[in-house]
Amino acid sequence: MHAKLVGKPHLRITCVPYPISRVRAPVCREYIEGADPISGQPVVDEIIEALTRPLSEEEKREGLEERPVPRVIGPDTEENLQRFFLENGMTDYLPIVLPTEERVAEMLKGTSHKADEVVGELRAGYEAGSFTVEQVAANAVMAGARSEYMPVILAMAASGVAAISTSTQSFARMIVVNGPIRNEIGMNSRCGALSPFNQANAVIGRVATLMSINLGRGGVPNLTYWGSQGNTLNYNHATFAENEEALPAGWKPFHVQKGFKPEESAISFFHGYSFWHWKNTYEKEKHKAILHMANWVLPSGGYRSGFGLLLDPIVAEDLVREGYPTKESLSQYCYDNTLLTLGEFWQYHLVEGFSLPAAQKGIEPYASWLKQPEDTLVNRYRSPDEISVLVVGGKTNDFWQAGDWRYIGSFSVDDWR
């Protein structure tokens, strides 16, 4: 697929069994002398043939291929159209609402922007597809959105952040909404905010996935999606509103931390895999328990990492009492107290793949770290900003969760009203 997109549709490829990382020499040799698992031919023979077989006329060809996308599909019966969407991989395999012209026109009433305005580009597969406000609205209809959600949905689309990636690592996103739009569209920031008990929370996250599939052309296993196990978070990407009303005095809403005014609305994207729960720790004081969780994250290196805390308001209040008058002070505490030795740092799999090449290119601080003793202590995170603190929940217990959530960016919702 990628070969075609970069203009080499006939690239000569041979495959070996996975993985080849950390595999001993005799096994590597077995793979190379053995059969390509796809073609069944010996790998070494395929390598030799790929280098020596004369090019075919098709392989010598050059030229431009246009790939127009028609604005409408149909007319056809509802049953046939539903089947068409399903069979062409245009859904998340849950039931969809067909984006009829009438429904899309109704959805477009949720924004002042014109239907044919180009919003931007989204790359969830191997290439960035460009799209209009109308195409965003079609995805919103499919997910079951209300027209008043459109500014949030358009902000997500315009961000250029795809919810789904091509990686073998089964990533997901976390999507957080801040500002007045939360209450205007009835989002849940309280009890059960991360569960499927609220239309706006459920649907907005679902649209993110549908847009990645349809606008970003991703999400096709073994073609544009290679996450080995996948991730159930891809159904709605942990979409919730921050409980700004329950923030302790001195704790700012997340979007205000990122430069927005309290009266402005914004969405924030995070990148990661999963959540884990405070109960895995034995500490009595919450800030100490949080450190255990912050120490379980891949060190930030050439590959940027991150830690996201989702605190119930009760926990936030307890942390104030424990000496953290702001979110920033808690992030700083985590940053200062999650050190590791360089000996440990260089052992991490992704550090070897990303930070070592960066060090060898002379990029600091990794280049200097490579010359320092293995017992040198370094920070797990590159800055306190890699530790995000969010408050969500309904005060039914002093629980919290956290995850390997790296902050990507915050984007204006008001621009799309």
Next chain:
Amino acid sequence: MNTVINPRGQLPATQQTPMASRIDSLSGKTIYILDVRWPYTHQFVEEIRNALSERYPDTQFVIRDKAGSYGEDDPKLWAVIQEHGDAAIVAVGH
């Protein structure tokens, strides 16, 4: 009967370019073997060289790491291969 708005975005045109010309044989040539740098894949790349060297003892197989991590371009290395190599094998993956 219904007509629906296509939810799919526009795709850019693709420009197909001719592939690099092939060599008639590996014998006596200089063949680069590139590791695009997934973690801990050096052993695999070395075994490719060993397997090919047994078959083509008079061929020079040169292993090179691409600079940076797997997603980064390395135009300097491409220029070196164009100048000194007859062909290249690129090891992609993990």
